[in-house]
Amino acid sequence: MSPTTDHAGTENHTSERTSPERKEPTYLFTEKYVADKSELARRFIETRARLNTNVEKANNFLVKRFYNLDHNTYLDSALSAKTKELMGLVGSACLRCDDCIFYHAIQAYRLGVPRIEQEESLNVALVVGGSIVIPHLRRAYELLEELYG
Amino acid sequence: MSPTTDHAGTENHTSERTSPERKEPTYLFTEKYVADKSELARRFIETRARLNTNVEKANNFLVKRFYNLDHNTYLDSALSAKTKELMGLVGSACLRCDDCIFYHAIQAYRLGVPRIEQEESLNVALVVGGSIVIPHLRRAYELLEELYG
Amino acid sequence: MSPTTDHAGTENHTSERTSPERKEPTYLFTEKYVADKSELARRFIETRARLNTNVEKANNFLVKRFYNLDHNTYLDSALSAKTKELMGLVGSACLRCDDCIFYHAIQAYRLGVPRIEQEESLNVALVVGGSIVIPHLRRAYELLEELYG
Amino acid sequence: MSPTTDHAGTENHTSERTSPERKEPTYLFTEKYVADKSELARRFIETRARLNTNVEKANNFLVKRFYNLDHNTYLDSALSAKTKELMGLVGSACLRCDDCIFYHAIQAYRLGVPRIEQEESLNVALVVGGSIVIPHLRRAYELLEELYG
Amino acid sequence: MSPTTDHAGTENHTSERTSPERKEPTYLFTEKYVADKSELARRFIETRARLNTNVEKANNFLVKRFYNLDHNTYLDSALSAKTKELMGLVGSACLRCDDCIFYHAIQAYRLGVPRIEQEESLNVALVVGGSIVIPHLRRAYELLEELYG
Amino acid sequence: MSPTTDHAGTENHTSERTSPERKEPTYLFTEKYVADKSELARRFIETRARLNTNVEKANNFLVKRFYNLDHNTYLDSALSAKTKELMGLVGSACLRCDDCIFYHAIQAYRLGVPRIEQEESLNVALVVGGSIVIPHLRRAYELLEELYG
Numbered sequence: 051m052s053p054t055t056d057h058a059g060t061e062n063h064t065s066e067r068t069s070p071e072r073k074e075p076t077y078l079f080t081e082k083y084v085a086d087k088s089e090l091a092r093r094f095i096e097t098r099a100r101l102n103t104n105v106e107k108a109n110n111f112l113v114k115r116f117y118n119l120d121h122n123t124y125l126d127s128a129l130s131a132k133t134k135e136l137m138g139l140v141g142s143a144c145l146r147c148d149d150c151i152f153y154h155a156i157q158a159y160r161l162g163v164p165r166i167e168q169e170e171s172l173n174v175a176l177v178v179g180g181s182i183v184i185p186h187l188r189r190a191y192e193l194l195e196e197l198y199g
Numbered sequence: 200m201s202p203t204t205d206h207a208g209t210e211n212h213t214s215e216r217t218s219p220e221r222k223e224p225t226y227l228f229t230e231k232y233v234a235d236k237s238e239l240a241r242r243f244i245e246t247r248a249r250l251n252t253n254v255e256k257a258n259n260f261l262v263k264r265f266y267n268l269d270h271n272t273y274l275d276s277a278l279s280a281k282t283k284e285l286m287g288l289v290g291s292a293c294l295r296c297d298d299c300i301f302y303h304a305i306q307a308y309r310l311g312v313p314r315i316e317q318e319e320s321l322n323v324a325l326v327v328g329g330s331i332v333i334p335h336l337r338r339a340y341e342l343l344e345e346l347y348g
Numbered sequence: 349m350s351p352t353t354d355h356a357g358t359e360n361h362t363s364e365r366t367s368p369e370r371k372e373p374t375y376l377f378t379e380k381y382v383a384d385k386s387e388l389a390r391r392f393i394e395t396r397a398r399l400n401t402n403v404e405k406a407n408n409f410l411v412k413r414f415y416n417l418d419h420n421t422y423l424d425s426a427l428s429a430k431t432k433e434l435m436g437l438v439g440s441a442c443l444r445c446d447d448c449i450f451y452h453a454i455q456a457y458r459l460g461v462p463r464i465e466q467e468e469s470l471n472v473a474l475v476v477g478g479s480i481v482i483p484h485l486r487r488a489y490e491l492l493e494e495l496y497g
Numbered sequence: 498m499s500p501t502t503d504h505a506g507t508e509n510h511t512s513e514r515t516s517p518e519r520k521e522p523t524y525l526f527t528e529k530y531v532a533d534k535s536e537l538a539r540r541f542i543e544t545r546a547r548l549n550t551n552v553e554k555a556n557n558f559l560v561k562r563f564y565n566l567d568h569n570t571y572l573d574s575a576l577s578a579k580t581k582e583l584m585g586l587v588g589s590a591c592l593r594c595d596d597c598i599f600y601h602a603i604q605a606y607r608l609g610v611p612r613i614e615q616e617e618s619l620n621v622a623l624v625v626g627g628s629i630v631i632p633h634l635r636r637a638y639e640l641l642e643e644l645y646g
Numbered sequence: 647m648s649p650t651t652d653h654a655g656t657e658n659h660t661s662e663r664t665s666p667e668r669k670e671p672t673y674l675f676t677e678k679y680v681a682d683k684s685e686l687a688r689r690f691i692e693t694r695a696r697l698n699t700n701v702e703k704a705n706n707f708l709v710k711r712f713y714n715l716d717h718n719t720y721l722d723s724a725l726s727a728k729t730k731e732l733m734g735l736v737g738s739a740c741l742r743c744d745d746c747i748f749y750h751a752i753q754a755y756r757l758g759v760p761r762i763e764q765e766e767s768l769n770v771a772l773v774v775g776g777s778i779v780i781p782h783l784r785r786a787y788e789l790l791e792e793l794y795g
Numbered sequence: 796m797s798p799t800t801d802h803a804g805t806e807n808h809t810s811e812r813t814s815p816e817r818k819e820p821t822y823l824f825t826e827k828y829v830a831d832k833s834e835l836a837r838r839f840i841e842t843r844a845r846l847n848t849n850v851e852k853a854n855n856f857l858v859k860r861f862y863n864l865d866h867n868t869y870l871d872s873a874l875s876a877k878t879k880e881l882m883g884l885v886g887s888a889c890l891r892c893d894d895c896i897f898y899h900a901i902q903a904y905r906l907g908v909p910r911i912e913q914e915e916s917l918n919v920a921l922v923v924g925g926s927i928v929i930p931h932l933r934r935a936y937e938l939l940e941e942l943y944g
Contacts, residue, residue: 630776737886
């Protein structure tokens with residue numbers, strides 16, 4: 051390790067304690083646009099909206115707090131919203147949650163993430179999580195085909 | 200959704216079927232440099248190397264194939280090696296594998312990823328995976344402190 | 349810690365080696381009542397009954413033993429059946445098993461557990477298990493709405 | 498189902514939409530008392546405190562929010578803090594997180610939960626989560642022995 | 647331990663470093679035969695084939711490599727394909743992946759594995775993975791009933 | 796599918812409803828022999844014995860029942876104890892439980908299973924469970940090296 055590289059590396063590493071600003075990302079596509087383009091996305095979005103009505107009606111304080119925290123996690127910040135939605139996709143595929151995979155894949159699409167980046171994210175989940183990820187990957191590819199095809 | 204935005208989006212989405220080149224990323228730091236800087240990293244790297252000796256000696260065809268596939272997954276490609284190591288970190292934290300977390304956090308450090316990006320990746324894992332991620336996050340922060348502190 | 353509190357605590361802690369009696373809890377509602385009240389519960393109960401027919405026909409010794417052990421776990425004992433059904437709900441939601449969530453939520457309802465206690469149990473599962481619990485929580489709330497609404 | 502029972506059941510179920518007050522529970526024992534009584538608890542509590550120092554120093558907004566939400570989840574409310582700590586124990590044992598098991602078992606002890614209730618909670622986790630819970634149960638019993646023995 | 651037994655044991659253990667030949671197993675039944683016999687198998691096989699079309703069209707290098715590695719894992723080798731398909735069944739049931747359970751149960755059936763061996767494999771998964779395996783076991787028994795009934 | 800093959804297949808499949816006898820397998824090696832041969836095995840066996848003392852002392856009815864059911868699952872039956880111990884190994888590696896992996900690998904060794912069959916079982920777990928299995932595989936290979944080396 052040369053001193054020069056070391057120095058460059060140190061510069062890369064200095065900003066970690068400052069709390070970066072969080073802000074809403076710009077979506078290229080509305081949920082309605084996505085629902086019109088993909089039947090799978092439409093069904094997911096509608097079911098989710100219908101079920102969330104019950105959750106909202108219950109008005110449970112801690113659920114609302116969790117939803118809020120969840121929302122804040124994926125805002126543009128030190129890492130872009132795009133990257134974090136793809137990370138949400140990786141985590142969801144590793145934990146094999148179809149609804150979560152659909153949610154993050156649609157969010158990433160709405161932010162303008164190209165298909166190949168969704169595939170490479172799923173590749174990380176596949177190798178980390180193994181062949182049990184495959185059925186979820188198959189269903190994810192069906193959604194990607196409808197969104198990007 | 201205006202036609203213009205739609206068009207821009209479509210442009211974003213066209214390159215998905217081309218198979219992107221994969222290449223080895225450039226590491227800013229060697230494993231030895233990392234081991235000298237962090238006692239936690241040193242112990243992880245040495246234990247892993249010692250145990251891998253047995254695995255290599257066994258010369259199991261399918262294990263070697265898996266290791267090779269694993270290596271290929273994190274190369275620079277449509278997504279950068281940096282981003283994919285952080286995704287590996289997210290997947291590992293969601294599945295609560297300390298060794299895997301250490302591995303990907305060290306790889307990301309070696310590639311020059313700043314600390315705040317490691318923290319934001321862990322935030323995604325924390326919200327996706329819940330409070331059972333916390334003990335792993337605590338140990339990850341100890342490593343980050345030694346690497347970046 | 350005052351001696352008094354210590355003493356009180358010790359008193360609280362003395363009965364642990366005695367094996368508490370286990371007995372069947374009293375259900376306020378029959379499965380039929382629940383099925384008539386909630387379409388979601390009805391479908392779950394009917395599918396489960398239909399599939400259990402095959403399992404019983406197979407007459408597998410170890411499966412029967414497991415079913416028996418499972419049944420014994422949730423009887424009234426040192427902890428009430430109500431509390432243990434809610435604990436089964438928490439474990440099921442943490443491990444994200446919709447059928448298991450429905451089973452324990454229905455059992456808890458039949459024992460007279462109020463809705464808010466089901467919600468608070470799900471809150472524990474949500475914070476322990478993270479956002480991947482959310483799709484299951486949404487479906488659980490739909491069931492709760494039909495049962496208690 | 499008689500109208501009378503139905504009515505009783507309905508009464509049981511009416512308070513679900515009111516948001517119950519949350520308040521700090523009363524601990525019978527301090528962490529220091531527990532650490533003095535049990536060597537396993539002491540090591541857990543000290544390691545956790547040491548590692549949390551790094552986490553606090555990093556001052557990450559979302560981590561702090563998550564810690565806060567986590568804290569709020571286990572307060573006395575519709576369900577007692579005792580019951581929810583035991584539910585946290587069940588979820589932690591189902592997800593096989595030793596640190597989380599130790600945390601909730603110690604919290605439950607500090608609140609005056611008798612040993613048999615901890616064991617019955619672990620029984621639920623054992624039957625829900627299977628034999629892979631056994632190594633964690635063994636370590637939990639070692640802690641229980643030191644705390645209650 | 648007598649020297650004789652010890653010696654026999656040592657003989658049993660000598661061949662581990664030679665890389666055993668892998669070869670395609672002989673299937674007694676085609677997928678079409680299985681699909682004609684069982685409606686559940688037919689739906690699984692058809693859906694899987696339809697979704698795999700998208701995956702193949704995407705032509706993702708790492709997905710193809712993973713599929714290839716997966717295929718190689720279950721060939722006749724030191725352990726028979728039959729035994730390894732049943733092991734795939736155990737792993738899939740422990741990780742609670744219905745599609746994976748159906749896949750391996752059908753593969754085992756096609757190789758001539760008797761029903762009781764499928765049941766005993768599921769028993770291992772049930773005791774290892776706990777009661778959350780039960781809903782998957784119920785669905786697996788429905789498939790077994792159609793295949794072997 | 797020719798009628799002949801069909802018939803052969805049917806013959807293969809007829810014995811499923813008879814409840815096969817279960818009996819204790821013959822171990823080639825005692826736990827003491829294994830502990831003398833491998834330091835890793837010795838530490839595992841001694842720790843497990845020490846911790847089980849607490850569990851036995853507590854005399855919890857449901858824990859004893861679970862232990863008994865667990866014991867019965869791995870007896871010689873339609874599938875041999877050898878095969879089922881290897882299946883226990885696969886399930887344990889898929890669920891990433893080091894203690895469980897050690898337990899089943901030692902049991903399989905004591906029954907005379909050759910090393911290559913342990914490796915092939917771990918290969919199934921690796922491909923099913925993904926790269927997060929690797930740290931456990933490394934530790935398992937260290938044990939295998941001490942047992943068979």
